Amino acid sequence: MSFTVAIDGPAAAGKGTISKAVAAHFGFAHLDTGLLYRAVGAKVIAGAEPIAAAETLDPVELENDRLRTPEVAQAASEVAVIPQVRDALIAFQRTFAARDGGAVLDGRDIGTVICPDAPAKLFVTASAECRAERRFQELLGKGMDVSLEQVIADVKERDARDRSRATAPLLPAEDAVLLDTSDLTIDEAIAAAINIVQNARS
Ligand code: DC
Numbered sequence: 001m002s003f004t005v006a007i008d009g010p011a012a013a014g015k016g017t018i019s020k021a022v023a024a025h026f027g028f029a030h031l032d033t034g035l036l037y038r039a040v041g042a043k044v045i046a047g048a049e050p051i052a053a054a055e056t057l058d059p060v061e062l063e064n065d066r067l068r069t070p071e072v073a074q075a076a077s078e079v080a081v082i083p084q085v086r087d088a089l090i091a092f093q094r095t096f097a098a099r100d101g102g103a104v105l106d107g108r109d110i111g112t113v114i115c116p117d118a119p120a121k122l123f124v125t126a127s128a129e130c131r132a133e134r135r136f137q138e139l140l141g142k143g144m145d146v147s148l149e150q151v152i153a154d155v156k157e158r159d160a161r162d163r164s165r166a167t168a169p170l171l172p173a174e175d176a177v178l179l180d181t182s183d184l185t186i187d188e189a190i191a192a193a194i195n196i197v198q199n200a201r202s
Contacts, residue, residue, distance in 0.1 A: 001101075002100060004098070004103055005026075005105070005122070006110035007019050007193075008123050008176065009108075009123055010159045011158050011162075012132065012135035013181060015107075016032060018124060019032070019106040025194050026102055026194075026197065028104050030103070033093055033108075033110065034107060036092070036093070037080045037085075041079050042064070044075055045072065051084045057088070057092075068142070070154050074154065080165070086168055090113075097118070108169075111172070112173045120201070122178075122179055122193060122197075124189075132154075179192055
């Protein structure tokens with residue numbers, strides 16, 4: 001039996017942590033769909049043409065720690081504007097979502113475009129400052145040389161582009177449950193998300 005959990009939201013709102021925890025709790029598979037766009041972005045940085053990079057993407061290319069850099073995040077957000085890039089990535093995501101045993105997909109357009117019929121949809125948000133501070137701490141923890149100002153500017157620029165693009169913009173599905181994590185600890189945010197999914201299952 002398939003059961004799809006769609007988790008969308010802006011950069012660094014806590015989607016990744018929440019999605020992994022929800023997947024582990026229910027025994028579902030997890031796909032971070034941002035990695036697909038990051039992998040295409042990384043290939044473009046290396047000189048590839050975006051649409052060809054998306055059409056030839058191999059899932060093996062998702063397992064690469066270098067996809068987590070701010071430079072690749074910006075490139076991902078830029079290739080994500082191109083409708084043919086998005087189209088090339090749809091089938092992989094829908095197949096993943098339909099797998100037996102349940103799946104959690106996190107991204108920007110899962111509840112609106114990729115899986116509009118998902119029985120459980122969450123839209124995870126937090127204030128821009130809060131998200132930038134979290135992403136800053138995460139990058140520092142990975143030993144990256146970044147300033148808080150730079151991270152705030154990056155997060156805001158990426159949000160603006162993700163929200164304003166014509167195809168599949170970042171936006172809550174009408175039937176998504178909003179979860180603002182600004183004032184929640186990680187454990188509180190995870191508990192709230194598990195609760196929302198549990199309600200959708202029963
Ligand atoms: O979730 P992330 O920060 O790894 O995503 C990187 C970029 O990829 C994001 O700025 C926009 C794009 N993206 C998208 O357009 N649609 C998705 N479902 C996931 C990510």
